[in-house]
Amino acid sequence: MVSLELRFSGGMELLFGGTKAVTVDVPLKAGAATMRDLLPWMRDHLLKERPELFMDGDSVRPGILVLINDADWELEGDLEYALKASDEIVFISTLHGG
Amino acid sequence: MVSLELRFSGGMELLFGGTKAVTVDVPLKAGAATMRDLLPWMRDHLLKERPELFMDGDSVRPGILVLINDADWELEGDLEYALKASDEIVFISTLHGG
Amino acid sequence: MSLSNEEIERYGRQMILPNIGRPGQLAIKQASVLVVGTGGLGAPVAMYLACAGIGTLGLVDHDTVAVSNIHRQVIHTEDSVGIAKTTSARQALERANSHVRYVEHNLLLDASNALDTLRPYDIIVDCTDNVPTRYLLNDACVMLGKPLVSGSALRFDGQLTVYHYHGGPCYRCLFPTPPPPETVTNCDDGGVLGPVTGMLGSLQALEVLKMVALGESAFAGRMLLADGLAGAFRTVKLRGRQKTCAVCGDEPTIKELVDYVQFCGARPDDKTKPVKM
Amino acid sequence: MSLSNEEIERYGRQMILPNIGRPGQLAIKQASVLVVGTGGLGAPVAMYLACAGIGTLGLVDHDTVAVSNIHRQVIHTEDSVGIAKTTSARQALERANSHVRYVEHNLLLDASNALDTLRPYDIIVDCTDNVPTRYLLNDACVMLGKPLVSGSALRFDGQLTVYHYHGGPCYRCLFPTPPPPETVTNCDDGGVLGPVTGMLGSLQALEVLKMVALGESAFAGRMLLADGLAGAFRTVKLRGRQKTCAVCGDEPTIKELVDYVQFCGARPDDKTKPVKM
Numbered sequence: 001m002v003s004l005e006l007r008f009s010g011g012m013e014l015l016f017g018g019t020k021a022v023t024v025d026v027p028l029k030a031g032a033a034t035m036r037d038l039l040p041w042m043r044d045h046l047l048k049e050r051p052e053l054f055m056d057g058d059s060v061r062p063g064i065l066v067l068i069n070d071a072d073w074e075l076e077g078d079l080e081y082a083l084k085a086s087d088e089i090v091f092i093s094t095l096h097g098g
Numbered sequence: 099m100v101s102l103e104l105r106f107s108g109g110m111e112l113l114f115g116g117t118k119a120v121t122v123d124v125p126l127k128a129g130a131a132t133m134r135d136l137l138p139w140m141r142d143h144l145l146k147e148r149p150e151l152f153m154d155g156d157s158v159r160p161g162i163l164v165l166i167n168d169a170d171w172e173l174e175g176d177l178e179y180a181l182k183a184s185d186e187i188v189f190i191s192t193l194h195g196g
Numbered sequence: 197m198s199l200s201n202e203e204i205e206r207y208g209r210q211m212i213l214p215n216i217g218r219p220g221q222l223a224i225k226q227a228s229v230l231v232v233g234t235g236g237l238g239a240p241v242a243m244y245l246a247c248a249g250i251g252t253l254g255l256v257d258h259d260t261v262a263v264s265n266i267h268r269q270v271i272h273t274e275d276s277v278g279i280a281k282t283t284s285a286r287q288a289l290e291r292a293n294s295h296v297r298y299v300e301h302n303l304l305l306d307a308s309n310a311l312d313t314l315r316p317y318d319i320i321v322d323c324t325d326n327v328p329t330r331y332l333l334n335d336a337c338v339m340l341g342k343p344l345v346s347g348s349a350l351r352f353d354g355q356l357t358v359y360h361y362h363g364g365p366c367y368r369c370l371f372p373t374p375p376p377p378e379t380v381t382n383c384d385d386g387g388v389l390g391p392v393t394g395m396l397g398s399l400q401a402l403e404v405l406k407m408v409a410l411g412e413s414a415f416a417g418r419m420l421l422a423d424g425l426a427g428a429f430r431t432v433k434l435r436g437r438q439k440t441c442a443v444c445g446d447e448p449t450i451k452e453l454v455d456y457v458q459f460c461g462a463r464p465d466d467k468t469k470p471v472k473m
Numbered sequence: 474m475s476l477s478n479e480e481i482e483r484y485g486r487q488m489i490l491p492n493i494g495r496p497g498q499l500a501i502k503q504a505s506v507l508v509v510g511t512g513g514l515g516a517p518v519a520m521y522l523a524c525a526g527i528g529t530l531g532l533v534d535h536d537t538v539a540v541s542n543i544h545r546q547v548i549h550t551e552d553s554v555g556i557a558k559t560t561s562a563r564q565a566l567e568r569a570n571s572h573v574r575y576v577e578h579n580l581l582l583d584a585s586n587a588l589d590t591l592r593p594y595d596i597i598v599d600c601t602d603n604v605p606t607r608y609l610l611n612d613a614c615v616m617l618g619k620p621l622v623s624g625s626a627l628r629f630d631g632q633l634t635v636y637h638y639h640g641g642p643c644y645r646c647l648f649p650t651p652p653p654p655e656t657v658t659n660c661d662d663g664g665v666l667g668p669v670t671g672m673l674g675s676l677q678a679l680e681v682l683k684m685v686a687l688g689e690s691a692f693a694g695r696m697l698l699a700d701g702l703a704g705a706f707r708t709v710k711l712r713g714r715q716k717t718c719a720v721c722g723d724e725p726t727i728k729e730l731v732d733y734v735q736f737c738g739a740r741p742d743d744k745t746k747p748v749k750m
């Protein structure tokens with residue numbers, strides 16, 4: 001089990017039943033499991049609708065910014081980032097309006 | 099020694115030589131020393147000018163808001179708050195302009 | 197009260213927000229809001245509230261437009277230099293939205309006129325530039341039972357909170373004693389960038405709309421501290437209402453408005469002084 | 474270039490800021506900035522930059538003012554409904570500050586005209602409302618070596634960053650592939666509150682002034698995420714410039730502007746559609 005804080009904003013929360021923040025115990029091994037494992041788990045257990053608007057292949061779909069502890073996940077190894085207890089992971093749909 | 103992160107804003111930084119943030123090892127005992135001890139130490143060791151614009155009696159002068167770890171220090175016991183390692187303490191001069 | 201087709205078209209892009217909708221827009225139309233100060237903060241507050249369709253918008257100022265105001269007080273124009281700020285603001289707002297009822301209060305608020313001026317309004321927005329008027333507005337709002345949406349700005353910095361709302365503290369709960377006058381800097385002396393007042397004023401207008409349409413604010417008992425130079429924002433939790441507060445406490449000692457100039461040792465008159473360069 | 478006494482009086486309250494001063498004001502006067510989109514974000518950006526004394530302010534829009542714009546696009550007035558937004562904006566700006574040189578670009582930006590339109594300006598401000606134009610502006614800014622101050626807003630939320638500045642990433646470094654069109658919501662369809670665009674636009678103007686006067690921005694390689702409903706602000710660190718980026722990378726594959734409508738599978742035309750209530 002690894003306990004994570006997941007946050008959704010910019011419209012992403014609409015795919016997760018309106019949830020903006022949730023603390024979850026994910027049945028994955030801390031230090032071993034990675035973002036590559038988390039995404040399909042989220043899709044299967046938390047996502048409420050339209051999985052194609054969340055994932056594309058084994059990553060998030062284009063236009064979603066992922067933050068791990070307030071940094072762009074690209075800086076942390078993106079899919080290969082090994083999850084630690086209490087990590088805060090944010091999924092943001094980028095906005096284009098003005 | 100207790101290591102603290104001190105921050106100054108809203109003009110308070112002008113009293114501290116322009117410093118907006120500083121991490122300092124204060125020669126006070128963590129868990130025993132309080133804000134009542136910290137203020138005069140700051141006045142004597144960090145303040146660059148005009149101590150009367152920082153302290154009034156044994157507390158800060160009116161118009162300064164003190165935050166301990168992002169909460170109003172009044173919620174934490176103000177002068178009686180016992181300092182812990184890595185506490186972040188913010189001194190803000192309130193603004194009145196518009 | 198209802199909404200005309202023209203109003204539905206005009207306000208449609210805010211009415212399609214699920215938490216606004218038609219009920220929210222009707223609440224906005226029924227609301228009356230007093231903007232105290234039509235300067236750097238008051239300009240965006242008044243513009244965004246008027247454009248959003250607030251029913252009655254009061255404007256308080258005692259000053260006239262100076263050319264040195266326009267860099268940040270973007271509601272005023274070159275043509276209005278020398279005329280009353282309330283009149284200049286009202287003319288600009290009427291060009292943008294003629295559906296709103298505007299009320300000019302061209303006066304210097306003091307203990308003799310504040311309660312009567314504030315009484316007809318649901319929400320008071322503090323966009324002033326001096327300490328005595330901030331205490332005056334606070335005490336008058338507590339006495340009248342109204343929330344006070346307070347913004348302030350100086351140099352690159354801004355602060356925002358909502359006083360006396362949903363059990364949160366009032367200004368005196370936080371600051372029972374006024375600051376020494378020599379520690380107080382106004383925008384004319386310390387300087388300020390227009391976009392900093394623009395950001396803070398926009399946020400004040402946003403809180404007013406949320407209070408009117410949703411019955412809530414994110415800043416009752418919380419304060420936003422914005423550092424525009426560093427691009428850093430911090431929201432902090434404030435103390436609750438203080439039982440010992442002289443005006444909103446359990447046994448208030450201040451039951452009528454006092455002499456705020458004497459109380460603060462400072463004058464509320466923020467007249468423009470020449471700049472020393 | 475120098476400053477007249479009238480300019481010193483007008484801009485005095487920003488010139489007394491120690492990090493602006495006379496050199497900063499001169500830099501502002503010498504700067505030329507292009508605001509792309511004169512809607513919810515462009516309105517405050519243009520107002521605050523004009524009032525601060527930017528030397529040359531270009532305004533791009535292809536649209537005309539609709540009554541449904543005014544709730545958030547506070548630069549436009551009832552009288553200007555039906556006329557070109559660039560003209561409406563220019564008229565409002567001239568009332569506020571006649572010292573600025575304004576240039577109207579009443580056109581829909583595309584691959585054929587973007588480079589020529591952007592070339593004369595130092596800084597480009599993205600206040601647009603659609604994905605194809607955001608990629609177009611990004612690629613044109615990279616090709617011309619100009620920074621892009623990007624803001625966006627929807628519902629209660631806003632995002633801000635500065636692309637292609639001081640070694641930071643460009644839009645394509647972050648988003649090499651455009652989002653599926655069905656995931657993109659514009660303000661006409663999703664709604665937005667005026668003060669949210671006001672806050673974001675003010676912050677865009679602030680970054681432009683800092684870039685011009687101080688040569689720096691707090692948002693190169695950092696992004697502000699603002700949640701206006703919760704009153705929550707978060708500033709996050711972004712990846713650096715990507716060596717593999719198709720436009721700003723070490724071996725760019727995009728060396729001239731492409732067909733952005735086809736690339737994004739979406740149209741840049743954000744014409745107002747009827748609201749479904």
Ligand SMILES: [Zn+2]
Binds near residue numbers: 365366368441445
């Ligand atoms: Zn109180």
Ligand SMILES: [Zn+2]
Binds near residue numbers: 647715
């Ligand atoms: Zn790039």
